[in-house]
Amino acid sequence: MYANPQIEQMNRSSLQRLQLERLKKQVKWAQEKSRFYQERFRSVGVSYTDIHTLEDISRLPLTERSMLARTHFMDWMTMPLSGVLRVQALPEEGESLTRAYTNGDIAHNVEMMTRCLTAAGVMNASLVAVQGDLSDSRLLDIQYALEILGAAVVPMGTDYHQWLRMLDMVGADTLVSTPHLVLQLVIQLQTAGRNIVDSPLKRILCWSRQGVQDPLRRHIQERTQARLYDLYGPAELGTAGILYQCEAHNGYHIQEDYYYPEIVDFHSDHVIHEPQHMGELVLTSLAAEAMPLIRYRTGQAAMLEEEPCSCGRTLRRIITPLSAV
Structure with missing residues (x-):
């Protein structure tokens, strides 16, 4: 099943044209509106006018998590608070990263999440239990996407008494x-x-x-006997829907119309173009409005898989060391 077959099955040349068009707009927007990226681009002497092809993205400076942690979120933002719809401080590894979202950002996140859910087999007849604090924007995206698909949603919160009570009341076939x-x-x-x-x-x-x-994946699989689908949702990215698994479980499809992927050497800024070579996954947002992310080093070891997936999706996949085993 596909949530958006026009994108998920788009031919490569059309997708690359879309990516280049969005990349040019995104870099221009970041340079003109974000103080953080104004300074980053100025420090290496690059401008949005230098982007003519997708390969030109390598001329832009890389962004690291430590840089974002030291930057006030208003300097990262491209607009005043009056221009956004949601602001949230997302706790991560003992610290908090503030993210802001426009109406468009939320719509993009929910669209990506509908693809993730659909690829996992969730549909309007599904009964889905959601564990966690729904004050977390990433879980809100998931709930909105579930409701768009027409699935019945059971928010279970973080209290285990509530978990057991709700499980007794409803027989959920899916857990998020x-x-x-x-x-x-x-x-x-x-x-x-x-x-x-x-x-x-x-x-x-x-x-x-x-x-x-997550390394706990195998243990969860054994204990639950359920089919697992991994999602990746660090605070810097602001959503859990950028990478997703289909029924083939052969790597992770990348939402390439919204994020441009690169594989970069762990110890330098060298871009790895050779196939079947592991490196660090780097992501660039292509349609972010409030807080664009240019060439963000995720810290994740991965390689790009160019071969078509048996599910019929043309979006490229990343293979991680664990999924390659």
């Missing part, structure tokens, strides 16, 4: 959660003398803040 909350649910059910395997649960969308594929 983080690896740690899934394991907490398994333990709480076990403490109550129950086994999650006996529930109707058949799929889990597990979104991780730390990595594309």
Whole structure:
């Protein structure tokens, strides 16, 4: 199933034309409106006028998490607070990163998430339990996308008493959660003398803040006997829908109409073009409005897979060390 076949099955040349058009606009927008990127571009002597091809993206400076952590979010932003729809401080690894979203940013995030959910088999007949604090913007995107698809949504919060009570009331076939909350649910059910395997649960969308594929994945798979689909949602990216798994489970499709991927050497700014070579995944937003992200070093080891996927999607995939095993 496809949520947006026009994009998910777009031919390569058309997609690259769309990417280049959006890249030029995004870099121009960042340079003109974001103080952070004005200074970054000036420091290396580059301008949006230097972008003529997709390969020219390598002329732009890389962005690292430490830079964003030291930057006031208003300097990163491209507009005053009166121009945004949502502002949130997202806790991550002991610190908090503030993100702002326009109406367009939220719409893009929800569109990406509908693709993730649909690729995992979620549809209007699905009954989906969502673990976590819905004050988190990333979970809000997931809930909105589920409602657009017509799925029944059961917000379960973070209280395990609520989890058990809601599970008794409804027989969810899908769970959206983080690896740690899934394991907490398994333990709480076990403490109550129950086994999650006996529930109707058949799929889990597990979104991780730390990595594309969490090392707890195999343990969760064994304990739940459910089909797992990984999502990647660190605070810097502001959504959990940029990378997603289809039913083939052969790597992670990239939302290439919204994010341009590169593989860069871990110890330099050298872009790796050779196939089957691992490096660091670098992402550039192509349609962000409030807080564009130019050549962000994710810290994730990955390689780009150019071969077509058996699911029929033409969006390229990344392969991680764990998924390559």
